[in-house]
Amino acid sequence: MDKINSESKEVKFLRSSLTDENPYMTTDDCLKWLEDQRKQTYIQIKQIPFTNLLQWYFEKHTGNLFHESRRFFSIVGANVNTNWGVVTEWSQPIINQPEIGILGILTKEIDNILYFLMQAKIEPGNINYVQLSPTLQATKSNYTKVHKGDTPEYLDYFLDSTNNTVLLDQLQSEQGARFLKKRNRNIIIEVDGDIPLKDNFCWLTLGQIIKLMEHDNVVNMDTRTVISGIQFGSFSKESVELNNELEIGCKDSSVYHSDLLTSVLENTGALNSTDDIISWITKMKTNYELDVERIPLNTVKGWLKDDYKIYHESKSYFSIIAVIVEIGNREVRSWTQPLIKAEQEGIIAFLVKKINGIYHFLVQAKLEAGNFDIVEMAPTVQCITGNYRNATSEYRPPFLDYVLNARPEAVKYSAFQSEEGGRFYREQNRNLIIEVDDYFPPDIPENYEWLTLNQLKQFIKYNNYLNIQARSLLASIGFK
Amino acid sequence: MDKINSESKEVKFLRSSLTDENPYMTTDDCLKWLEDQRKQTYIQIKQIPFTNLLQWYFEKHTGNLFHESRRFFSIVGANVNTNWGVVTEWSQPIINQPEIGILGILTKEIDNILYFLMQAKIEPGNINYVQLSPTLQATKSNYTKVHKGDTPEYLDYFLDSTNNTVLLDQLQSEQGARFLKKRNRNIIIEVDGDIPLKDNFCWLTLGQIIKLMEHDNVVNMDTRTVISGIQFGSFSKESVELNNELEIGCKDSSVYHSDLLTSVLENTGALNSTDDIISWITKMKTNYELDVERIPLNTVKGWLKDDYKIYHESKSYFSIIAVIVEIGNREVRSWTQPLIKAEQEGIIAFLVKKINGIYHFLVQAKLEAGNFDIVEMAPTVQCITGNYRNATSEYRPPFLDYVLNARPEAVKYSAFQSEEGGRFYREQNRNLIIEVDDYFPPDIPENYEWLTLNQLKQFIKYNNYLNIQARSLLASIGFK
Numbered sequence: 010m011d012k013i014n015s016e017s018k019e020v021k022f023l024r025s026s027l028t029d030e031n032p033y034m035t036t037d038d039c040l041k042w043l044e045d046q047r048k049q050t051y052i053q054i055k056q057i058p059f060t061n062l063l064q065w066y067f068e069k070h071t072g073n074l075f076h077e078s079r080r081f082f083s084i085v086g087a088n089v090n091t092n093w094g095v096v097t098e099w100s101q102p103i104i105n106q107p108e109i110g111i112l113g114i115l116t117k118e119i120d121n122i123l124y125f126l127m128q129a130k131i132e133p134g135n136i137n138y139v140q141l142s143p144t145l146q147a148t149k150s151n152y153t154k155v156h157k158g159d160t161p162e163y164l165d166y167f168l169d170s171t172n173n174t175v176l177l178d179q180l181q182s183e184q185g186a187r188f189l190k191k192r193n194r195n196i197i198i199e200v201d202g203d204i205p206l207k208d209n210f211c212w213l214t215l216g217q218i219i220k221l222m223e224h225d226n227v228v229n230m231d232t233r234t235v236i237s238g239i240q241f242g243s244f245s246k247e248s249v250e251l252n253n254e255l256e257i258g259c260k261d262s263s264v265y266h267s268d269l270l271t272s273v274l275e276n277t278g279a280l281n282s283t284d285d286i287i288s289w290i291t292k293m294k295t296n297y298e299l300d301v302e303r304i305p306l307n308t309v310k311g312w313l314k315d316d317y318k319i320y321h322e323s324k325s326y327f328s329i330i331a332v333i334v335e336i337g338n339r340e341v342r343s344w345t346q347p348l349i350k351a352e353q354e355g356i357i358a359f360l361v362k363k364i365n366g367i368y369h370f371l372v373q374a375k376l377e378a379g380n381f382d383i384v385e386m387a388p389t390v391q392c393i394t395g396n397y398r399n400a401t402s403e404y405r406p407p408f409l410d411y412v413l414n415a416r417p418e419a420v421k422y423s424a425f426q427s428e429e430g431g432r433f434y435r436e437q438n439r440n441l442i443i444e445v446d447d448y449f450p451p452d453i454p455e456n457y458e459w460l461t462l463n464q465l466k467q468f469i470k471y472n473n474y475l476n477i478q479a480r481s482l483l484a485s486i487g488f489k
Numbered sequence: 490m491d492k493i494n495s496e497s498k499e500v501k502f503l504r505s506s507l508t509d510e511n512p513y514m515t516t517d518d519c520l521k522w523l524e525d526q527r528k529q530t531y532i533q534i535k536q537i538p539f540t541n542l543l544q545w546y547f548e549k550h551t552g553n554l555f556h557e558s559r560r561f562f563s564i565v566g567a568n569v570n571t572n573w574g575v576v577t578e579w580s581q582p583i584i585n586q587p588e589i590g591i592l593g594i595l596t597k598e599i600d601n602i603l604y605f606l607m608q609a610k611i612e613p614g615n616i617n618y619v620q621l622s623p624t625l626q627a628t629k630s631n632y633t634k635v636h637k638g639d640t641p642e643y644l645d646y647f648l649d650s651t652n653n654t655v656l657l658d659q660l661q662s663e664q665g666a667r668f669l670k671k672r673n674r675n676i677i678i679e680v681d682g683d684i685p686l687k688d689n690f691c692w693l694t695l696g697q698i699i700k701l702m703e704h705d706n707v708v709n710m711d712t713r714t715v716i717s718g719i720q721f722g723s724f725s726k727e728s729v730e731l732n733n734e735l736e737i738g739c740k741d742s743s744v745y746h747s748d749l750l751t752s753v754l755e756n757t758g759a760l761n762s763t764d765d766i767i768s769w770i771t772k773m774k775t776n777y778e779l780d781v782e783r784i785p786l787n788t789v790k791g792w793l794k795d796d797y798k799i800y801h802e803s804k805s806y807f808s809i810i811a812v813i814v815e816i817g818n819r820e821v822r823s824w825t826q827p828l829i830k831a832e833q834e835g836i837i838a839f840l841v842k843k844i845n846g847i848y849h850f851l852v853q854a855k856l857e858a859g860n861f862d863i864v865e866m867a868p869t870v871q872c873i874t875g876n877y878r879n880a881t882s883e884y885r886p887p888f889l890d891y892v893l894n895a896r897p898e899a900v901k902y903s904a905f906q907s908e909e910g911g912r913f914y915r916e917q918n919r920n921l922i923i924e925v926d927d928y929f930p931p932d933i934p935e936n937y938e939w940l941t942l943n944q945l946k947q948f949i950k951y952n953n954y955l956n957i958q959a960r961s962l963l964a965s966i967g968f969k
Binding site for chain 1: 587588589591655657658659660674720763764765767768771772774775778780861862950951952953954
């Protein structure tokens with residue numbers, strides 16, 4: 010019997026996730042503090058014609074959109090050939106940002122509880138301007154100090170972690186439909202000594218961050234991806250039961266939440282073994298082909314460009330726009346940049362079901378153009394609203410009806426969450442977790458599989474398995 | 490305490506690996522049988538000028554070398570930019586074969602021992618023509634029956650495995666210096682019913698296959714990669730000790746071999762945790778950049794073409810040649826094809842060291858042009874002989890002296906092993922495992938790390954972690 014070691018990082022994370030009291034800042038105070046930040050900050054964002062972009066230009070022969078430094082990101086074309094889905098060939102604009110950025114959170118144990126250093130960060134594309142972000146969001150240009158500009162706060166902790174403890178350090182993907190193989194390094198570091206608390210930063214427990222995800226658009230995408238990688242440990246059924254009794258039980262949790270805790274901790278009782286799941290994903294990667302060729306943006310078919318936007322002729326999917334941003338408290342900074350604007354909101358939903366008494370999540374092997382490795386594990390339903398409203402059954406995503414027609418008591422989680430505000434213009438998607446019952450049909454399409462939370466967490470640890478939509482949704486799962 | 494389940498697939502594999510007696514074919518008989526196959530088969534292979542290639546042609550504007558069906562493989566150019574190593578920009582010819590092939594082995598339990606169905610397979614590039622291959626080696630063109638030609642033997646077992654048990658099913662990479670992101674599906678299936686034994690096939694235990702790897706060029710590359718993925722299970726120190734005593738002890742093993750068994754089974758006592766290793770590889774992938782652009786073969790710099798070959802101006806690395814092959818017993822088949830010819834033999838070596846009483850392997854994070862994910866875990870030393878003989882220290886691979894100057898008793902394994910005979914012309918590399926002692930310097934360069942066998946096996950399970958050279962060398966490790 011494995012006794013759970015209360016000093017392990019997994020138990021530290023778990024203890025923090027079960028804590029939503031905080032003597033430094035309550036969850037309600039945090040919401041008010043963010044609201045104050047929004048009020049204090051002068052911010053204006055206006056769409057402009059492309060010709061008014063400063064330092065950004067369309068390359069002559071290709072039509073690709075570059076920053077004059079050739080850093081940050083660029084917008085290029087991609088030609089996609091695949092045997093996945095109904096449409097097997099298309100071209101599209103795509104964001105190219107080959108550098109690996111850092112998304113880092115500093116943590117510190119105070120009175121036996123791990124606190125996370127979070128930032129109230131203004132990002133131009135955010136629907137509400139200010140959201141809770143990791144301690145550090147830095148592009149490689151930022152952290153290698155290649156270009157001018159202020160050094161981000163707390164950067165040095167991440168460049169040299171030798172005096173502190175690395176709790177998590179993973180390479181994770183971004184949106185495959187928008188980015189060409191973009192990935193970020195997700196890091197959590199525990200600091201032993203004192204950390205000065207800068208303006209716009211605060212200390213929160215993991216439980217508070219998870220609670221804040223019940224609100225719309227408070228916790229930003231970058232925080233959600235880092236949080237999703239946190240491991241809570243892996244134990245036999247007996248250990249989980251014993252330890253629940255003895256030590257880490259959360260007596261004030263609902264049945265649903267303590268059942269989620271069982272699903273994340275227990276490494277026995279899953280419907281499929283880890284090897285079965287690796288075999289399934291291997292088969293999917295073998296069966297489905299993805300050939301993506303970078304092409305000039307001006308050769309992308311079915312996309313039009315006017316003075317203000319590059320858009321699909323059907324007016325679906327997304328468009329590329331240009332904006333001027335003015336931000337400031339005392340001093341006002343101003344710049345122009347391109348942003349991606351989604352044409353519709355989307356739905357991101359996991360169906361969950363108790364199998365052998367343990368919650369399993371229905372995972373989809375989904376192919377997207379920018380995926381690093383053909384298919385990634387995605388939520389059960391991940392689609393653009395509107396696309397399906399009048400859709401014929403051929404185009405209608407599987408399991409969508411279970412999401413749209415769920416009884417209220419089956420909706421275990423529902424909130425709007427934003428995409429990254431540095432690239433996307435006011436984009437939010439409805440995130441849902443829906444419980445289905447024993448009447449749910451046992452036969453599922455070959456690119457779907459049931460996994461426990463414990464298994465999903467295991468796959469997150471290794472590269473390129475779960476897509477950012479799946480990770481983001483899993484980040485919202487608490488145990489209290 | 491986990492009692493090892495003697496019916497688990499891990500223990501089945503382990504029992505087979507500890508068995509080298511075989512009532513159907515002894516190991517010596519297998520060597521003779523292969524020799525007989527070589528004698529019985531008429532085979533001739535001759536270098537020809539490119540103009541004599543049938544069905545293969547150089548594309549006009551690009552100089553790329555294609556088969557007229559546009560299937561099989563093609564030879565294209567790659568332009569590489571990286572910040573890894575001394576040379577940061579180069580271009581080179583590279584094999585493009587985007588389809589995922591199947592390397593599959595059928596197994597069957599007879600009298601409680603798992604037997605592997607192996608094939609004596611002729612491949613044109615093999616130095617000795619016939620080597621021991623998996624039950625099935627099939628390209629996607631083969632197994633989807635797109636083009637004419639015989640259906641490979643035993644294919645149906647792999648296309649539909651529902652009546653049998655999948656023991657292993659992983660996507661694994663090929664040589665990153667030669668192939669552009671090529672991968673194969675590695676599968677092992679256990680069959681319940683009878684399997685007809687076709688000509689040129691035989692049943693061997695895993696222990697026999699490993700013993701045959703002590704001989705030069707007997708077990709082919711495709712067999713070695715499949716074997717390397719086999720998991721023997723993962724247990725606490727106490728479980729390993731107890732179970733060694735009770736059940737699966739190999740009393741006739743040497744100390745070295747039973748220490749290797751400990752290193753593969755024990756999941757405690759490693760110098761670095763799995764999370765530490767993921768953090769290390771994350772850091773390497775973040776620090777090192779790899780930008781590979783496909784370019785026309787005729788724009789590759791520093792490479793020359795004459796009537797018979799495409800070669801580097803320094804006459805190092807490799808060349809591309811054309812051959813005519815004649816093979817037959819009763820009936821003679823003949824075809825022409827391009828092959829890759831290495832200009833020098835290479836060295837592939839792991840340094841191993843006992844740390845905390847457990848064997849650890851010194852792993853290199855190595856960047857190669859065709860790598861799927863920037864760096865892969867490679868052997869301690871992986872280099873071309875000759876390159877280093879007069880090399881200045883700058884170009885001299887780290888740890889090479891430990892390999893070249895090893896005392897005989899420190900050489901735990903040494904054999905020549907062949908690269909894949911369908912693409913490579915008589916290419917063999919010296920594979921070595923060298924034990925180093927406590928005087929070995931504790932400070933290692935940042936792109937090296939110590940892993941136990943148990944940890945290496947864990948990383949093999951997930952995609953894109955270990956390169957084929959590392960996997961091939963690990964396949965040779967037995968416990969008896």
